[in-house]
Amino acid sequence: MQSFQEIILKLKQYWAERGCVIQEPYDTEVGAGTMCPETFLRVLGPEPYRVAYVQPSRRPADGRYGDNPNRLYKHQQLQVILKPAPVDVIEQYLGSLEAIGIDLKQHDLKLEEDNWEAPTLGAWGIGWQVMLDGLEISQFTYFQQCGGIDLDLVPAELTYGLERLTAFLQVKDSVYDIEWAPGFSYGFVRHADELQYSVYNFEMADIEMLWKLFDLYEGEAARLLKLYNPKAPDKKRFPLLPAYDQVLKCSNLFNTLDARGAISVTERVGVIQRVRRMAVGVAKAWADQQSAATAAEAAQ
């Protein structure tokens, strides 16, 4: 039986062999691997890129105190970005399944329409959910727009739900029973995490403080974006990546507040708009900062 970590290692190995940078998880809370700068900002602009990383993804509202066998506050995603998508991208993806021991001739595989949209990121794409013997194991998306910008090169984003995939391969009915490493179950490694964050997110998070933090992070992002000057000769130095971290903080705070039931109807739409405005602002500035024209000017 392959352990959780063996499956991760094999997938990383597989994508490393196909020219991907193997990144480590981003060190700020995110709701999905897509939100990491390695995806959200890297897909902008004309530079090809290939990257794979495992991203622990936090969804406060999905927490179930560690009681539900299939639902997690924090799950591990393997995120692969191939920019631009190679013509054999689906075959490469299927190859990754073979690499973790799935003999596709013995299984049923369907690609079912599932388009992806993230309103808070001004991003959307076209794609499928990949169904293996009736189980959704991956999300496959051709990005079209990010931060409200039409992409120059169309990347393929492959997202593997690692707990699900492992439960499938290890024939386990509960994610907590899967073997993370020999002798250590997933539950042993993560259960306390699930329980305590559920308690915090649903019962104890200090709403007033969360709002205060939201305002502070938003203020910092807005302050930085206002200072960014596309005509400045040294704009390459400008800290847009730190500005983006403020956006991620806001996004996670929004999710926590939402799980806490602290966002009223009238506020909700407005808060989503606020996060989106920041995300789109950073994306536009980043595209400008990294553009080839800038590089040429800088060289002069």
Place this chain on the structure above:
Amino acid sequence: MKSPMVDDAAGTAAADPVTSTQQRRSDVETAAEASGLAQRFLLEIGTEEIPDWMIPAALENLRLLFEKLDLPHDSLRLDATPRRLVLRAYGLPLRLRDREERVQGPAKSAPAQAVAGFARKQGVLPEDLVLEVTAKGEYYSFRKKVPGLAVKEILAEALPSVILGIYFPKTMYWTGKGGARFIRPIRWIVALLGEDIVPFEVAGVRSGALTAGHRRLGAPEIAVTVGDYEERLRNHYVILSAEERREKIVGEMAGIRVKRDPALLETLVYLTEWPKPIKGSFDPQFLQLPEEVLVTVMRHHQKYFSVEDASGKLAPQFVAIMNTDSDPEGFIRRGNERVLQARFNDARFFWDSDQKKKLADRKPDLAHVTFQAELGSYLEKTDRMIKLAAELGGDAHAVRAAALSKCDLTTELVKEFTELQGVVGGLYARAQGEPEPVWQSVYDHYKPESMDDALPRHRTARIVALADKLDTLRGSFAVGLIPTGSKDPFALRRAAQGVVRIWAEGKFDLALLDLVGADTNLRAFFEERVRYYFKDIRGFKYDEINACMAAGWSNLVDLEARLERVQALRPTPDFEPLAASFKRIRNILEQAKFTGGATLDPTLLESGPEAQLHDEYLRIAGQPIEGTIARLRPKIDLFFDKVLVNAPDERIRRNRLMLLHTLREEFSKVADFSEIVTNS
């Protein structure tokens, strides 16, 4: 001088007697048969997986685009799997026939140099030109011989835009910004005319003679000819014909009591290249969960057919359709069983945890659920629904059901299975001991969701359904969310249609407009829905509907009764002539700009036809028209025959207009008969 104009296809057709497809086809057949040159054409657009529901429309569109090329052919065949759209045409000629094009030159009156110039440009002598009479006068023209093009060249030129012209509801680009758009990336193209490749390129893909087999069971590259194409695909686990895939699925499920589900069957036909049913089972303990929940999980989430036992009850079994040939190790069956078990476990978990908080106690939580940004929360909507239910004559049960109706939106089960909203609320209300009329009303209040869907089961449920839909419509129109053309994101047409159906078929003897409110846009919207309902759903004639609606349409029960009366009267011999007379009355009144308001003075009536008509009116006033038409008609006919309405004496004239006006008013209580279209 006007530049010479090359006639378009229409002009050519005029010069060429062969115009209709039929004639042209038979010509070609003869020619082709004689020379043995009838060609087969194969086009396969190889793509990544196309969403199943878009495929049939895309094929139809491909057919139209190909037919627009106007190439003679005997027959066309279109097929598709998720990974290929295929068009095959039979009996194409190698080359189109030579034809003549008429090039128009200068007018007869033009100077000789202009005529010579035109001839030179055409590469002929002025004496080769002919004078032709056109609608605009006489013109020099030249009949140019145009050799027929090779069909292969025409196809090579046209196919890229045919392919990229196929309409899909949502498209993508994949070769980079500004690149070709299609539903999913195009990965290969087969284009063969007879033995030859029709050469072209679309989105960086060159056409060729290589197709691809099933993703896992077939070869990635297979050389094909127009003759062996379908057979070669079959050898590589692709059944090209949807019909054949459908038959395979149905045939192989024959021994199993599967719940009939044509829509799911179509989905699976277009989700597979090599379908194969596989039977699985689940733990019978899950049958304790409501059937609605189990079937939704199987159908919507897993695309499984559910299975019934001999008595028609849900059996602990399902049929999944694989996209592969076999499952020798049982991996696929067990995998699907485990997924279903996990899903059912989820549902049971949600069901149990939802029970911890009663539906009634969830109402305050609706303050956190958005109904619509500008219309506030579901709590506000619920309070409006409660008021509306009372206005609609709802009893305490209806009001209670309205209060509970949206509470299931806060439950885990509905968050997971949104399509079960209402149903879940009803099931919870039942489990929590709400009276039958209450839980059933919650259960049914989204109905009818389509024209074929049943109405809510009883009057209480109908009142709650009406309150819900009317509130949505009133609120949406008030904040300007009005459907335009095909854009109707909040499904307001469906809501209004539901109101009209419940109102009419549920016999709500109330004025609809009192509940619709004063919004003129919404009133017009409803008027259009009422018209649509009686015409397209109920089959009344449009002029009968116009006539009856002109006499009022707010009470749909009354409107329907009047429509039925008019429909029954229509074949009677006096009806249409009388309707024609009413049209005449209307015209006279309109021309005279007469709108009533006067008092009829019987002393001013002329004895004879006018007085007789008035007497008849007095006799029939207030009586059902069924008994009066036959008596009135000869009197009206005689009146128009003998009496001049436009009498020179103003007082008499106005009195006569008043008589006609009174008659019209009397009859218009049922319908405005002048709206009836007559042959006379």
